[in-house]
Amino acid sequence: MSNIPANLKYTKEHEWILVNGDGTVTVGITDHAQTALGDVTFVDLPKSGDTFGANDVFGTVESVKAASDLYCPVSGEIVATNDALNANPELVNSDPYGAAWMIKLKLSNPAEVDSLLDAAGYQASL
Amino acid sequence: MSDAPTQRTPLYDFHVRHGARMVPFAGWEMPVQYTAIIEEHMAVREKAGLFDVSHMGEARVTGPDAARFLDRVMTNSYAGLKVGMAKYTIMCQPDGGCVDDLIVYRLGEEEFLICLNAGNAPKDVAWLQEQSKGFNVTVADECKQWAQVALQGPLAEEILAKVTPVTLSGIKRFGFAVGSVAGVDGCIISRTGYTGSPGFEVYMPATGAEKVAEGIFVAGKDQGLKLAGLGCRDSLRLEACYPLYGHEISEKINPLQANLGWTIKFDKPTAFIGQTALLEQKAQGLSSKVIFFKLDDRRIARQGAPIYNGDVQVGEVLSGTLSPCLNKPIGSALVKVPDVEQPNLAVDIRGNRIPMIVVNEPFYK
Numbered sequence: 384m385s386n387i388p389a390n391l392k393y394t395k396e397h398e399w400i401l402v403n404g405d406g407t408v409t410v411g412i413t414d415h416a417q418t419a420l421g422d423v424t425f426v427d428l429p430k431s432g433d434t435f436g437a438n439d440v441f442g443t444v445e446s447v448k449a450a451s452d453l454y455c456p457v458s459g460e461i462v463a464t465n466d467a468l469n470a471n472p473e474l475v476n477s478d479p480y481g482a483a484w485m486i487k488l489k490l491s492n493p494a495e496v497d498s499l500l501d502a503a504g505y506q507a508s509l
Numbered sequence: 510m511s512d513a514p515t516q517r518t519p520l521y522d523f524h525v526r527h528g529a530r531m532v533p534f535a536g537w538e539m540p541v542q543y544t545a546i547i548e549e550h551m552a553v554r555e556k557a558g559l560f561d562v563s564h565m566g567e568a569r570v571t572g573p574d575a576a577r578f579l580d581r582v583m584t585n586s587y588a589g590l591k592v593g594m595a596k597y598t599i600m601c602q603p604d605g606g607c608v609d610d611l612i613v614y615r616l617g618e619e620e621f622l623i624c625l626n627a628g629n630a631p632k633d634v635a636w637l638q639e640q641s642k643g644f645n646v647t648v649a650d651e652c653k654q655w656a657q658v659a660l661q662g663p664l665a666e667e668i669l670a671k672v673t674p675v676t677l678s679g680i681k682r683f684g685f686a687v688g689s690v691a692g693v694d695g696c697i698i699s700r701t702g703y704t705g706s707p708g709f710e711v712y713m714p715a716t717g718a719e720k721v722a723e724g725i726f727v728a729g730k731d732q733g734l735k736l737a738g739l740g741c742r743d744s745l746r747l748e749a750c751y752p753l754y755g756h757e758i759s760e761k762i763n764p765l766q767a768n769l770g771w772t773i774k775f776d777k778p779t780a781f782i783g784q785t786a787l788l789e790q791k792a793q794g795l796s797s798k799v800i801f802f803k804l805d806d807r808r809i810a811r812q813g814a815p816i817y818n819g820d821v822q823v824g825e826v827l828s829g830t831l832s833p834c835l836n837k838p839i840g841s842a843l844v845k846v847p848d849v850e851q852p853n854l855a856v857d858i859r860g861n862r863i864p865m866i867v868v869n870e871p872f873y874k
Contacts, residue, residue, distance in 0.1 A: 421740065422547045424831045424838075425807035427859075443859065445809060447546045447740065447831050450859070472807070476545075 385415040385509070388480055392496065393505035396454045399480060400499055403487075408496070410456060411484045412444060412475065415509060420446040423475040426468040428485055434460045437495055441486065444475065453485065457495040463487035518563035519656045519718035527726075527736055535628035537564040539739050546740035550833040553706050553745055554873070557662030557729055558737030562710070563718060566630025567655045568637060570621045572646035579613060579621060580779040582640050584764060584787075585772050588779075590615045595683045595699055598772055600633070601783025605763040605790060609633050610754055612701060614685055622697070622712075625652075626754045640782065656718035660725055661708030661737075661745075668729035669709055673698065677709070691724025693717030703742065705749025705873045744830045747839060748873035750801050756812065756828045757799050757841050765790055766843070767799045797845050799827065802854075802865040803872065804838040810856040810863070816842050817855050817862065823848035826856060834873050 387393070392400040397416035401409040417423065425445040435441050435455035442453040464486050468474060474483040490496070500508065515538045524531060529540030540561065542549060552558045570578060579587040585598035595614040599607050609629040614622045625633045630652050637648045660669055666677050675688035675698055685699035690711055697712040713721045726734065743753070752758045758767045765773070765787055775784065804810060809829050816824040824844035832839040842865075844854065855862040 421542060422545050422831075424809065427808070445807075447744065447809075448541075450809070450811065469807075 385413065385418060386480070387413065387415075387502045387506055389502045391480070392456075392499035392501060394454065394456045394499060395505075395508050398454060398456050400456050400496070401484075402496055406493065407462060407487055407489050408457060408459075409484050410486050410488060411479060412453070413505070414479050417476050417479045420444065420448065420451065420475075422447045423472045426472050426475065426485065428464040428468065429461050431461050431463060434458075434491075435488075455488070456499060457488065457490060457492070459488040459491045461486055462489050516564075518561055519715045520561045520563060520658075520722055523719055523722050524561065529736070529738060532739075534739055535564060535626075537627055539564060540736070542738040542740045543736045546738070546744060547831075547833045549735055549737040550741040550744050552733060552735035553662045553704055553737055553741065554834060555663070556733035556735070557660060557664040557668055557708070558704075558735050558741070559722065559725055559729070560659040560661065560737050560742055561657075561722065562659050563656040563715070564627035565657055566625035566627060566633065566650075566652040567712070568623045568625060568634050569649045569651050570623065570637070570641075570646055571619060571649070572644070573619055574644040574646045575619045575621055577779055578641060578644040578646045580777050580781065581644070582637065582782055583611070583613065584774065584781055584783070585613075586774040586777045587613060587615070587621070588777070592617055593684055593686070594681075595685060595701060597683075599758070599764040599769060600636070601763070601781065601787070602760060603782055603786060605765070605783045605786035606760040607754065607758045607762065607764060608636055608760070610752060610758055610769075614697065614699065622651075624657075629754060654715060655712050656715045656721075657710060657712050658718075658722055658725065659702055659704075659708065659710045660729075661702045661704040662706050662734075664729065664732050664734065665706075665708035668725065668732060668734055669698070669711075671728040672724045680709075691721045693721050696721065703751055704745035705751070705871060706745070743828075744833060747828055747830050747841070748832050748834055748871065750841075750871040752799075753828060762799065762843060763787060763790065766795050766797060795846055797824065797843050798849050799841055800844055800849060800867050801841050801872070802839070802856075802867050803832070803835065804840075804856070804863050804865065806838060806863050808858045808861070808863065809838040810840045810858055815857050816844060816865070817857060818848045818851045818853065823851075823854070832872050839872050
């Protein structure tokens with residue numbers, strides 16, 4: 384069974400979203416996603432200041448087996464990226480909900496958060 | 510790919526019991542990993558790993574013309590091979606393209622066992638039977654009778670010795686012996702492998718597969734033996750620069766292009782199928798060649814990624830993975846011949862041009 388924390392929001396594409404309450408969200412990929420990918424070897428992230436629409440590809444996560452696109456769950460502007468993943472991509476496997484956060488995004492349309500899945504909805508989508 | 514139902518090896522239950530993740534491969538349901546690819550890879554390099562390779566096929570060639578027949582269909586020579594020894598070879602089409610790459614074991618003066626790639630086994634058996642007309646031989650499909658495991662790594666010999674009375678030190682590289690393993694009689698133990706690490710491949714009657722696999726696993730697990738899946742089988746063979754059918758060799762990529770000239774014996778008394786075409790290519794010069802490369806980057810160049818010399822595409826990637834031993838991406842590519850010598854080849858990965866570092870010896874020896 385994969386770990387699906389109740390305090391997070393989710394997408395069917397296996398991103399998790401932490402709503403920070405200051406108009407920003409933090410995004411990463413789920414435990415289920417990292418298990419399916421296997422050993423993660425590279426994470427390609429955007430730069431601060433880049434803007435994305437909901438469902439746009441914002442990066443790539445690569446494992447020994449395959450490269451997979453990362454989808455932006457909501458629209459907004461990148462305000463921070465996790466540089467630690469450059470040197471230690473394996474954090475995605477060991478701590479997907481913590482040290483392996485990927486981007487922080489300033490929401491351009493906060494209402495989009497309401498359409499994300501909750502933990503039960505994500506569990507049901509697996 | 511066909512929609513044919515996937516087959517299961519006799520070790521399917523063994524894999525599920527040991528927590529494998531099963532995936533479809535060449536028409537079979539196979540374990541891609543048990544724990545993690547890199548961990549299993551390093552276990553093979555440093556200690557030992559046990560693979561189920563029962564999806565591989567087998568064919569037996571028997572009869573007074575057996576050696577002469579093999580010299581006709583295979584690029585390597587078998588007439589002079591000693592009983593108890595095996596040889597790697599290519600089986601070519603008339604145009605020189607590869608039907609398959611194989612290991613052929615000499616069981617007796619007039620008896621050979623051929624190990625076939627899983628995805629090619631039906632095609633190979635049909636080809637062998639077709640070509641055997643006019644020779645006094647029988648080609649028998651034994652794919653269902655056999656199961657196969659590979660025990661690979663520096664501790665392989667020590668672990669295998671615990672479960673067999675056969676004197677393993679007497680088996681040379683590419684030699685084999687027949688004996689019992691984990692109480693299962695009639696096993697073929699050969700000092701061969703597809704990882705670049707030392708070790709053995711064990712062929713056993715399909716009914717004895719569980720007993721052999723569990724016996725070896727129990728004998729080795731306290732020494733660090735890990736079950737190893739197809740995921741690390743691919744990264745191990747690529748570190749050793751071994752070809753994989755459908756990647757470095759295929760119906761379109763002949764053995765000369767794949768740097769497998771050492772498997773071709775042009776001076777055999779019996780000319781082999783494909784010999785004329787390969788000799789012509791040799792005289793004319795090859796249009797493209799297989800190279801191996803590494804990248805000073807974190808991105809992996811995957812199969813199909815285009816290769817550039819300046820603005821001109823001159824090739825494409827055939828295989829790519831992360832080398833756990835180098836902790837760098839490695840791969841193979843087919844590159845046009847005038848460009849193959851260029852020092853500034855680059856591979857395009859999702860719009861990024863990454864310089865390729867071409868290597869002339871295996872990443873792992």
